[in-house]
Amino acid sequence: MSVGMISSPVLSPLGILLAIVFAVLMANLLYWMFKVPAPVAQAVAHARRSVSGIKRILVPTRGSEHDERAVELACRLGQEQKSQIILAYVLEIPLTLSLGTPLPEEEAMASKAMQRSVEIVSVHNLEAIPRVERDRDAGRGILRTAQDLDVDLIVIGMNPARSHFADPLGRTTETLLRRSSFEVIVDKHPSPGAS
DSSP: OOHHHHHHOOOOOHHHHHHHHHHHHHHHHHHHHHOOOOOOOHHHHHHHHHHTTEEEEEOOOOOOHHHHHHHHHHHHHHHTTTTTEEEEEEEETTTTSSSTTHHHHHHHHHHHHHHHHHHHHHTOOOEEEEEEEEESHHHHHHHHHHHHHTOOEEEEOTTSSSSSSSSSHHHHHHHHHHOOOOOOEEEEEOOOTTT
């Protein structure tokens, strides 16, 4: 009778490397699974939840630089929760004209402003909803649009060149701040050359 010889296993460098990679990946997985997050205060958790609930952000725009900055800010605020960005351009129609009166120059400006704003939103891979509305007052038109579309937040850009004494906020911004039942963020950046 012959007794079988037990051969020692052959270790290949590739096998060793794969075993090490597997062990490191398993260790990382176990660390991730059993790592307990730090406790968060209730007020902090509430603030985080309320911001994560922002699904529709309205940005009034007229195509100016400060309006486009507001579109960018809205996109960054809505990035994590993939918010819809509603872009509203309100054509203010004088009382002497009917609301349906064609205004080709204003409509062309609105179309151009909307196109640039939609491009900004597209860069962030968010859904842009462009709306051109007609109203006698821009603030009232923005509020009506916000109510119709059930927005969670309005982000409005403020002209940095606006006088600090006569009308620092502007009629539209003041209307939004006074009459809005939505959260409103006013973005005012310093004018060029301001220190």
